[in-house]
Amino acid sequence: MxxxxxxxxxxxxxxxxxxxxxxxxxxxxxxxxxxxTPQLRDGLLDTGxxxxxxxxxxxxxxxxxxxxxxxxxxxxxxxxxxxxxxxAPVQLRISDGVETFEWPATxxxxxxxxxxxxxxxxxxxxxxxxxxxxxxxxxTLTPKPSFPGRRF
Amino acid sequence: xxxxxxxxxxxxxxxxxxxxFAGKYVAWSPDATSILAADDDELRxxxxxxxxxxxxxxxxxxFVPAEEEVLLGGGLEISE
Numbered sequence: 001m002x003x004x005x006x007x008x009x010x011x012x013x014x015x016x017x018x019x020x021x022x023x024x025x026x027x028x029x030x031x032x033x034x035x036x037t038p039q040l041r042d043g044l045l046d047t048g049x050x051x052x053x054x055x056x057x058x059x060x061x062x063x064x065x066x067x068x069x070x071x072x073x074x075x076x077x078x079x080x081x082x083x084x085x086x087x088a089p090v091q092l093r094i095s096d097g098v099e100t101f102e103w104p105a106t107x108x109x110x111x112x113x114x115x116x117x118x119x120x121x122x123x124x125x126x127x128x129x130x131x132x133x134x135x136x137x138x139x140t141l142t143p144k145p146s147f148p149g150r151r152f
Numbered sequence: 153x154x155x156x157x158x159x160x161x162x163x164x165x166x167x168x169x170x171x172x173f174a175g176k177y178v179a180w181s182p183d184a185t186s187i188l189a190a191d192d193d194e195l196r197x198x199x200x201x202x203x204x205x206x207x208x209x210x211x212x213x214x215f216v217p218a219e220e221e222v223l224l225g226g227g228l229e230i231s232e
Contacts, residue, residue, distance in 0.1 A: 009167040075192075
């Protein structure tokens with residue numbers, strides 16, 4: 001499965017990119033399902049994130065009650081104190097328009113507002129080999145034998 | 153929703169038009185040629201999309217940064 005990086009226009013030239021007016025990030029659309037009101041969000045493929053994490057507004061939109069969910073403290077970049085992350089099972093689905101992959105995953109929800117959902121190791125990247133082609137702005141995800149879901 | 157077309161059209165969406173929604177959550181049309189609705193609150197926007205009769209699985213909700221921010225870590229929160 002191949003995904004183009006998301007192009008993010010900038011208002012000022014980016015010094016670290018030779019003055020370009022655009023940045024590129026490996027952001028892909030991810031569908032959360034398993035309830036009557038599936039939700040589609042941007043997800044950042046983040047090899048540095050231990051978990052797959054969404055804002056708790058997404059849980060509410062899905063109709064997931066987190067009041068009795070298992071929880072842990074996690075660290076978010078830019079936040080001096082850890083934040084509570086509550087976990088719930090969902091179905092995740094990604095597609096590049098050619099192939100579609102869907103699988104069950106236990107993901108985290110946090111009260112903070114995130115720029116993007118984090119598609120981290122647990123629940124997401126653990127099931128794929130990921131090749132980040134930063135020069136051509138393309139990320140290729142290949143399912144591993146351990147992939148627990150279905151492809152169609 | 154055709155993901156390839158969505159990504160292509162979204163990349164072509166005029167930056168100055170998107171900037172009108174800076175600091176808000178937006179709901180993209182399934183082909184990413186237009187913004188269906190916007191709100192400061194993600195959950196309220198999601199509910200509005202549902203009420204309008206859209207298929208929530210086809211409507212991507214995303215945040216439009218108010219400032220030009222450099223993200224040094226995916227978990228960075230939106231600054232208030």
